[in-house]
Amino acid sequence: MTNAAETIQSDIDSNDVVLFMKGTSSMPQCGFSSRVAGVLNYMGVTYKDVNVLADEEIRQGIKDFSDWPTIPQLYVKGEFVGGCDIITEMTLSGELDQLFTSKGVSFDKDAADKIREANG
Amino acid sequence: MAMEAQQIETLIREAFPTAKITITDLAGDGNHYAAEVIAEEFTGLNRVKQHQLVYAALKGRMDGPAGELHALALTTKAPE
Numbered sequence: 001m002t003n004a005a006e007t008i009q010s011d012i013d014s015n016d017v018v019l020f021m022k023g024t025s026s027m028p029q030c031g032f033s034s035r036v037a038g039v040l041n042y043m044g045v046t047y048k049d050v051n052v053l054a055d056e057e058i059r060q061g062i063k064d065f066s067d068w069p070t071i072p073q074l075y076v077k078g079e080f081v082g083g084c085d086i087i088t089e090m091t092l093s094g095e096l097d098q099l100f101t102s103k104g105v106s107f108d109k110d111a112a113d114k115i116r117e118a119n120g
Numbered sequence: 121m122a123m124e125a126q127q128i129e130t131l132i133r134e135a136f137p138t139a140k141i142t143i144t145d146l147a148g149d150g151n152h153y154a155a156e157v158i159a160e161e162f163t164g165l166n167r168v169k170q171h172q173l174v175y176a177a178l179k180g181r182m183d184g185p186a187g188e189l190h191a192l193a194l195t196t197k198a199p200e
Contacts, residue, residue, distance in 0.1 A: 032191070067172055068168075068171075068172065068175070069175050069178075069180075069182040070182060070191075080168065081168075082167065082168055082171075083171075085171070085193055085194050085195070086167050086168065086171065089167070089195075
């Protein structure tokens, strides 16, 4: 296992929710990363943000690790959940709420409902 | 080096010969597209697996070193 893979593995083992993104949770630097970070922030989910722009090895390493070519990438309890499209779909369908509930990850249900209302 | 919608469709068509493929140009810059792929090969697969198959069909052009395709908003389904 390369050290990038080791770092990634330890991040997803030691944090319930990990978002590999461009930028940081408070300063996203890409529209797609910003959308997923925004949803997690709004829903009050505690997560570790990993800025792939700060480490080229992690930026490439995470794509190989997940067999997924784009950033952002969301991990919950060590499992790859998806990128921006899938998280957006799951948020609007309520699947993300179910996933968090089933994995024991706390989040603000009212905020999640507000996102769905806002997106009609 | 940007990509044409037709190139994307051809690549996906190679992997999913009987699929219904709709490519939408999101920004006119040859770099931001949306693709909807309805293919029987997706039957029984979860969304992550379905998207991975489409990315594999694109043979490394997705956010590739030459930055061919920066964004591809993917929607995938198995036929009802």
